[in-house]
Structures are given as C-alpha cells and as structure tokens.
Amino acid sequence: xxxxxxxxxxxxxxxxxxxxxxxxxxxxxxxxxxxxxxxxxxxxxxxxxxxxxxxxxxxxxxxxxxxxxxxxxxxxxxxxxxxxxxxxxxxxxxxxxxxxxxxxxxxxxxxxxxxxxxxxxxxxxxxxxxxxxxxxxxxxxxxxxxxxxxxxxxxxxxxxxxxxxxxxxxxxxxxxxxxxxxxxxxxxxxxxxxxxxxxxxxxxxxxxxxxxxxxxxxxxxxxxxxxxxxxxxxxxxxxxxxxxxxxxxxxxxxxxxxxxxxxxxxxxxxxxxxxxxxxxxxxxxxxxxxxxxxxxxxxxxxxxxxxxxxxxxxxxxxxxxxxxxxxxxxxxxxxxxxxxxxxxxxxxxxxxxxxxxxxxxxxxxxxxxxxxxxxxxxxxxxxxxxxxxxxxxxxxxxxxxxxxxxxxxxxxxxxxxxxxxxxxxxxxxxxxxxxxxxxxxxxxxxxxxxxxxxxxxxxxxxxxxxxxxxxxxxxxxxxxxxxxxxxxxxxxxxxxxxxxxxxxxxxxxxxxxxxxxxxxxxxxxxxxxxxxxxxxxxxxxxxx
Amino acid sequence: xxxxxxxxxxxxxxxxxxxxxxxxxxxxxxxxxxxxxxxxxxxxxxxxxxxxxxxxxxxxxxxxxxxxxxxxxxxxxxxxxxxxxxxxxxxxxxxxxxxxxxxxxxxxxxxxxxxxxxxxxxxxxxxxxxxxxxxxxxxxxxxxxxxxxxxxxxxxxxxxxxxxxxxxxxxxxxxxxxxxxxxxxxxxxxxxxxxxxx
Amino acid sequence: xxxxxxxxxxxxxxxxxxxxxxxxxxxxxxxxxxxxxxxxxxxxxxxxxxxxxxxxxxxxxxxxxxxxxxxxxxxxxxxxxxxxxxxxxxxxx
Numbered sequence: 123x124x125x126x127x128x129x130x131x132x133x134x135x136x137x138x139x140x141x142x143x144x145x146x147x148x149x150x151x152x153x154x155x156x157x158x159x160x161x162x163x164x165x166x167x168x169x170x171x172x173x174x175x176x177x178x179x180x181x182x183x184x185x186x187x188x189x190x191x192x193x194x195x196x197x198x199x200x201x202x203x204x205x206x207x208x209x210x211x212x213x214x215x216x217x218x219x220x221x222x223x224x225x226x227x228x229x230x231x232x233x234x235x236x237x238x239x240x241x242x243x244x245x246x247x248x249x250x251x252x253x254x255x256x257x258x259x260x261x262x263x264x265x266x267x268x269x270x271x272x273x274x275x276x277x278x279x280x281x282x283x284x285x286x287x288x289x290x291x292x293x294x295x296x297x298x299x300x301x302x303x304x305x306x307x308x309x310x311x312x313x314x315x316x317x318x319x320x321x322x323x324x325x326x327x328x329x330x331x332x333x334x335x336x337x338x339x340x341x342x343x344x345x346x347x348x349x350x351x352x353x354x355x356x357x358x359x360x361x362x363x364x365x366x367x368x369x370x371x372x373x374x375x376x377x378x379x380x381x382x383x384x385x386x387x388x389x390x391x392x393x394x395x396x397x398x399x400x401x402x403x404x405x406x407x408x409x410x411x412x413x414x415x416x417x418x419x420x421x422x423x424x425x426x427x428x429x430x431x432x433x434x435x436x437x438x439x440x441x442x443x444x445x446x447x448x449x450x451x452x453x454x455x456x457x458x459x460x461x462x463x464x465x466x467x468x469x470x471x472x473x474x475x476x477x478x479x480x481x482x483x484x485x486x487x488x489x490x491x492x493x494x495x496x497x498x499x500x501x502x503x504x505x506x507x508x509x510x511x512x513x514x515x516x517x518x519x520x521x522x523x524x525x526x527x528x529x530x531x532x533x534x535x536x537x538x539x540x541x542x543x544x545x546x547x548x549x550x551x552x553x554x555x556x557x558x559x560x561x562x563x564x565x566x567x568x569x570x571x572x573x574x575x576x577x578x579x580x581x582x583x584x585x586x587x588x589x590x591x592x593x594x595x596x597x598x599x600x601x602x603x604x605x606x607x608x609x610x611x612x613x614x615x616x617x618x619x620x621x622x623x624x625x626x627x628x629x630x631x632x633x634x635x636x637x638x639x640x641x642x643x644x645x646x647x648x649x650x651x652x653x654x655x656x657x658x659x660x661x662x663x664x665x666x
Numbered sequence: 667x668x669x670x671x672x673x674x675x676x677x678x679x680x681x682x683x684x685x686x687x688x689x690x691x692x693x694x695x696x697x698x699x700x701x702x703x704x705x706x707x708x709x710x711x712x713x714x715x716x717x718x719x720x721x722x723x724x725x726x727x728x729x730x731x732x733x734x735x736x737x738x739x740x741x742x743x744x745x746x747x748x749x750x751x752x753x754x755x756x757x758x759x760x761x762x763x764x765x766x767x768x769x770x771x772x773x774x775x776x777x778x779x780x781x782x783x784x785x786x787x788x789x790x791x792x793x794x795x796x797x798x799x800x801x802x803x804x805x806x807x808x809x810x811x812x813x814x815x816x817x818x819x820x821x822x823x824x825x826x827x828x829x830x831x832x833x834x835x836x837x838x839x840x841x842x843x844x845x846x847x848x849x850x851x852x853x854x855x856x857x858x859x860x861x862x863x864x
Numbered sequence: 865x866x867x868x869x870x871x872x873x874x875x876x877x878x879x880x881x882x883x884x885x886x887x888x889x890x891x892x893x894x895x896x897x898x899x900x901x902x903x904x905x906x907x908x909x910x911x912x913x914x915x916x917x918x919x920x921x922x923x924x925x926x927x928x929x930x931x932x933x934x935x936x937x938x939x940x941x942x943x944x945x946x947x948x949x950x951x952x953x954x955x956x957x
Contacts, residue, residue: 685935
C-alpha cells in the first residue's frame with residue numbers, strides 16, 4: 123500500500139499546507155483537479171441554464187422567462203459553455219493531469235505559468251459573473267455580433283473582457299503544452315511513440331496559440347468601439363460590419379477544433395484499450411489531427427453564407443469546408459476499424475466512446491448540410507444549426523469529457539465507481555440527448571429560427587418533445603456526476619492499471635505519486651502494443 | 667527530468683508567445699488591408715496628414731534600441747556586465763524618447779481635431795475616419811507594447827545588476843530582448859503602412 | 865539541435881544597424897516618388913527585408929533549430945491566409 127505517498131499527501135512545495143497546498147501549488151495534477159472542479163461547476167450551471175431555456179420553449183407563449191431574460195440566458199449559456207467549459211475542459215483538466223504523465227515526465231515545462239493560467243481562468247469566470255450583476259448580462263448571443271453588441275445597453279464590455287482574459291488563459295496553456303512536448307518528453311520517446319491524446323493536445327495547442335490572439339484583438343475592438351466610437355464596423359462611418367464576422371470566425375471556427383480535437387484524442391486512447399487491439403492507423407490519426415488543425419483554420423467564413431459576403435467567397439469556403447470533413451472521417455473510420463475483430467471489453471468509458479462515435483458522426487454529417495452553400499441558406503440560423511453544433515460540441519466533446527472522466531477517474535482519485543449506475547446514467551444521457559436534439563433538426567428544417575423565446579403554433583410538438591428529452595438528459599448528467607462523486611467515499615484501492623492500458627500513465631500507482639513515477643517509466647516501442655496486456659488481463663476488469 | 671536548467675526551452679516559450687503577438691497585430695492588419703483596398707485615395711491623403719519626420723525619427727530610435735538590446739545579449743554572453751547595463755539603459759532611454767515623440771504626435775493630431783469620434787472625422791470622408799481610427803488603435807496598441815517591453819527590460823536590468831542574470835543563465839534577458847525586437851518588428855511594418863502611403 | 869553559444873560580434877551588429885538605417889532612408893526616398901500601386905509593394909518589400917534582418921541577426925533566428933524556424937514561418941503563413949482569404953470576400957464583392 124503506497125497510497126500514502128500519492129500527490130494528494132505530498133504538497134508540491136513541501137511547506138504549503140491545507141488550502142494553500144492547492145491554491146499555490148505548481149503540481150500539474152493538482153492544477154488539473156482544480157480545473158476539474160471549476161469546469162465541472164460551470165458545466166452544471168450552464169446545463170441548468172440550458173434546461174431553463176428549453177423549459178420556456180416547451181410550451182408556446184411566454185411561460186417562464188421574459189423575452190429579455192431569455193436573450194440574456196441563452197447568451198450566458200453559450201458564453202459559459204464555450205469559454206468556461208468546452209475550450210478548457212479537456213486540455214486544461216485532462217491535458218494538465220495526463221500530458222506530462224503520457225510523455226513520461228514530472229510536470230509541464232512552465233509550472234508557475236500553469237498556475238497563472240488557472241488564476242486567469244478563474245478571474246475570467248469571476249468577471250463574467252460580475253457582469254451579470256452590473257448592467258445585466260449581454261443579450262447578444264455568444265458571438266457578440268456588431269452592430270448590436272456596440273449599441274445594446276447591457277454590459278457587453280465586461281463580458282467581452284471576461285472572454286479576453288479566458289482567451290489568455292487558453293493561449294498560455296497551449297504555449298505551455300507545446301514547450302512541454304518539445305522539451306520534456308522521455309528521452310526514449312520519439313515523435314511517433316507519443317500517445318494519441320497527447321498528439322491531439324499538441325495539434326490543439328497550436329490552434330490555441332495561433333487563433334486565440336485574433337479573438338483577443340476583436341474583443342478589444344468591441345470595447346474600443348463601445349468607449350471611443352471609432353466606427354470600424356459602422357457602415358455609416360465607413361466601416362464594414364461583415365469584417366467583424368470575419369475576424370470573429372477567424373478565431374471561432376478554429377476554436378471548434380480546439381474543442382473537438384482533444385475529444386478525438388480521448389476516444390483514440392479508450393477504443394484500443396478496450397478492444398485489446400492496437401489502434402488502426404496510428405500515423406493516419408496523427409496526420410489527421412495536424413491536418414484538422416491546419417485545414418480548420420482555412421474555413422472560417424462558412425458561418426457567413428447569408429451575411430452578404432461575395433459569392434466567390436461562399437463558393438471557396440464551401441469547397442474548403444468539405445475538405446475539412448476528410449480528416450475527421452479518417453478518425454471515425456480508424457476507431458471503427460480498431461473495434462473490428464477486437465476482443466471487446468464493455469466498460470462505461472467504452473460505452474460513452476461508442477455513443478460519442480455515433481453522435482459525433484451525426485453532428486459531422488449534418489455539418490455537411492450546413493457546409494453546402496445551397497442547403498445552408500434554407501437552414502441558416504434555424505434550430506437545425508442549434509442541433510448540429512450540440513451534436514458535435516455536446517455529443518462530441520461533452521461525451522468525450524464524460525468518457526475521459528470515467529476512463530481516468532480511478533487514476534486521478536484511486537477509486538473505482540459503480541458501473542451499474544454509470545451505465546444507467548449514460549443510457550439516460552444518450553437517450554435524452556437524442557430525444558432532445560433530433561426534434562430540433564426537424565424544427566429547423568421546418569423553419570423555426572434560433573434565439574427566439576416564442577414560436578408559431580406549428581412548432582409546438584417538436585419543442586415539447588425536445589424539452590421532454592432534455593429533462594431526461596439533465597437527470598442523467600446529474601446522476602452520472604453523483605455516481606462519480608459518491609465513489610470518493612469508497613476505499614482507495616484502484617489498481618495501477620484497472621483497464622489494461624499501456625500508455626505511461628498506467629505504469630504508476632493510482633493516484634500517482636508527486637513526481638508521477640516511482641521508477642524510470644518504460645517507454646514501449648509502439649504506444650499501443652497490447653501483447654502483454656492480453657496475457658495479463660484474461661479476465662474482466664473489476665469494479666472494486 | 668528537471669526543467670530548470672533548460673534555457674533554450676524558455677526561449678522557445680518566448681518565441682511561441684511572440685507568435686501570439688504577431689497574430690494579435692495581424693488581426694488589425696487584416697482590417698488595414700481591407701480598408702486600404704477600399705479607400706486607397708483617402709488613405710493616401712491620411713498618410714500625407716501624418717508627420718513624416720516623427721515617423722522617421724521614431725523608426726531610427728527603435729532600430730537603434732534594437733541594436734542596443736542585441737549588443738546587450740552579446741555583452742552578457744561575454745560577461746561584460748557594464749556594457750550590458752549601459753546597453754539596456756540606452757534601450758530604455760530610446761523607448762522613453764519614442765513615447766515622448768508619440769505623445770507630441772498624438773497631441774498635435776488631437777489639437778487639430780483628429781481623434782476618434784471627432785466632428786472633423788465624422789464630417790470628413792469615410793476613408794479618413796478609417797485611416798485615423800486604425801492609426802490610433804494600431805499605434806496605441808503598439809505604444810502599450812513599448813511600455814510592456816520597457817518594463818520587461820527594466821526587470822532584466824535589475825536582475826543583471828544583482829547578478830541573477832549571468833553569462834551562464836541569461837534566458838530572462840534574452841526573452842526581454844526578443845520581446846523588444848518584436849515591438850521593433852511591428853513598427854517596421856507600421857511605419858510604411860501609415861507614414862509612407864503617399 | 866541549436867547552437868546556444870553563438871555570439872555576434874559588436875561589429876556585425878553595428879553593420880546590420882547601418883544597413884537597416886540605409887534601408888529606411890531608401891524606403892522614405894521611394895515613397896516620395898509616385899509609382900501608384902507599386903509604392904505599396906516596394907514599401908512592404910523593404911519592410912520585409914528589414915524585418916528579416918532583425919529576425920535573423922538581432923533575434924538569432926538564423927541559429928535556432930528547425931522547430932522555431934518552421935513554426936515561425938507557419939505563423940507568417942497563417943497571417944497571410946487570414947489577410948489573403950478575407951479578400952475572397954472583399955475582392956469579389
């Protein structure tokens with residue numbers, strides 16, 4: 123029993139005690155867990171806000187929220203989910219915790235900068251909350267489109283400043299990860315021996331680094347416009363409002379790959395472990411991660427087909443959008459091919475990963491409907507779009523987050539959770555999800571616009587269905603979280619490698635010691651070589 | 667496994683940060699490119715309205731300051747502490763002169779009634795409003811970077827003075843220098859875009 | 865990977881400064897001659913040469929490893945994409 127020596131018991135600066143051993147720590151594992159609690163809080167808050175929105179929409183007319191409140195709440199839901207949950211969730215929580223472990227080192231390259239990123243993240247959250255109570259949260263939607271974001275009386279400046287600070291946190295995390303991967307890999311680990319989750323974080327970090335500054339400067343411009351009224355986006359003064367959209371999506375489209383790439387990395391870790399089979403096309407997955415990072419930066423204007431930009435641009439960006447679909451599809455095929463003829467062990471993380479593949483594929487394929495310029499004009503700014511991006515962001519990244527939680531929970535806390543409740547919750551979330559979002563596809567095709575608190579009578583059935591599904595989904599999410607939290611009461615007895623993983627984080631006790639490894643970790647020639655695991659794990663993984 | 671001695675890793679982190687700065691200004695250059703192509707003749711007129719002398723003097727000052735920083739790096743590698751300190755001090759002086767020049771330049775423009783949301787710009791052609799809007803935003807952001815760079819250099823100055831930056835460990839000074847060069851690099855592009863469009 | 869110990873002589877640095885100052889006067893001189901659109905490209909061209917000198921010599925990029933050189937070029941590439949692709953819209957409206 124060597125759990126007394128885990129990182130929970132050894133503060134990273136030995137003189138720190140109590141709460142300070144967390145708040146001033148430079149241990150990447152503790153910082154990862156602090157991110158976990160913060161992102162978890164924001165996620166559940168934004169889930170409840172989303173629930174409120176659907177509750178309002180369940181019945182026609184004004185039932186629960188006034189139109190004004192509705193506008194502020196959907197903005198708040200979007201801002202929290204995007205800037206405070208999806209973007210930091212996988213890189214900042216699991217990246218922080220597992221990236222150094224997967225490459226066989228003891229911390230990130232800039233540990234203090236890492237802590238500072240966490241504080242920037244928290245500061246951004248606090249500023250966002252603060253803007254709620256000053257002049258009311260913005261009612262612009264998370265996109266802060268001009269001219270409304272400049273003319274509205276709500277507190278846009280504070281909210282965009284919050285997003286600016288959060289962008290900084292995300293950028294610095296990316297910077298830290300790239301340097302860590304370059305400079306601190308285990309000496310025996312070559313580039314093509316890096317686990318796929320770390321590879322996906324590497325690609326993500328580059329996007330974070332090179333795309334985030336664009337949103338920073340754009341948000342600064344929104345503030346400048348509000349305070350100094352230069353008129354850069356005001357057509358009456360010579361500005362072009364569409365240029366704001368260009369700048370905004372130059373970041374925000376690459377940002378959707380910041381959101382999904384680490385999710386794909388998680389799935390690429392989980393699938394081979396439970397198929398007990400080497401990942402199909404390791405190099406293809408690595409290459410497609412990098413290809414997504416590059417190609418994802420070339421397609422921003424496909425959010426703007428109806429904005430009034432030139433037809434040439436519509437044509438070019440539509441074409442490029444279809445190109446981006448290819449690397450994503452390569453990954454889906456690789457996962458499915460990995461499962462083919464594998465010795466599959468069903469566990470909650472695998473179950474959630476399978477749900478991910480299905481939901482993400484639906485999200486990706488409906489994305490092609492939106493990427494095609496002709497079809498997009500019919501469904502632009504309708505509930506079809508809402509459903510599409512929830513399928514990719516929630517069905518994709520959200521489910522990858524759940525899967526990662528279930529996969530790495532025993533490693534992070536040293537405790538196994540109850541499988542039965544995990545399955546029940548996962549089924550509820552997935553089933554609820556489908557009932558929640560599929561009606562929105564239909565509503566969108568019928569023409570129901572997004573961002574309205576009321577609708578015409580013909581949309582009543584679909585909205586009722588969606589609200590009903592949403593209820594199951596929310597119950598499922600809380601059940602899943604409760605199950606995980608209850609596991610903390612259990613005895614800390616998870617084995618070092620409960621699943622049969624072969625990446626380096628499984629070669630050390632659960633939870634890991636302060637310096638991650640008890641001895642020198644052994645780097646495999648190929649990161650997904652399961653031959654030894656198959657001998658060792660002739661039996662099912664144990665719950666407790 | 668310890669990272670603390672990895673000086674070139676720290677430098678890499680700084681370079682990555684410089685990329686973000688390049689893209690930050692890049693967003694503004696996107697706007698410049700678009701508005702320049704739309705209002706070429708107004709931009710040329712606006713460029714004539716800026717003082718070429720101020721622009722040239724500030725360019726020379728920044729180039730010299732960049733040289734001073736580069737010399738400081740050579741000096742620290744050779745262990746010539748006095749030269750390091752005087753080079754950094756010279757660079758800080760250049761930065762200060764740059765800011766003073768900027769102050770007079772802006773002050774002059776504002777006195778002429780050319781500033782964001784001024785009546786003169788609102789009544790004038792749209793293109794001029796865009797030109798001076800971008801002028802204030804880009805040079806303002808650049809000025810802010812000068813201040814940050816000077817702070818960074820001043821901190822390194824202190825560290826050299828007390829001997830925490832030495833010939834063996836000078837990543838901090840080197841990074842401050844890199845940041846300063848970047849500020850110069852951006853000015854190298856700002857200068858022709860605003861002062862030489864005639 | 866990279867030559868950490870490379871030291872530039874003061875003389876080299878000073879010559880580079882001289883070249884930079886000469887290029888500055890050339891670009892100012894050119895700007896006084898009206899050549900239409902060509903002025904813009906010449907000014908940007910000279911600025912790029914000056915920038916390269918600062919990067920290569922003052923910032924020691926010449927002696928950094930491949931990683932920094934490739935990533936720097938990628939950054940410039942992305943900047944070019946951002947400006948260039950916007951003109952798919954602006955140039956054809």
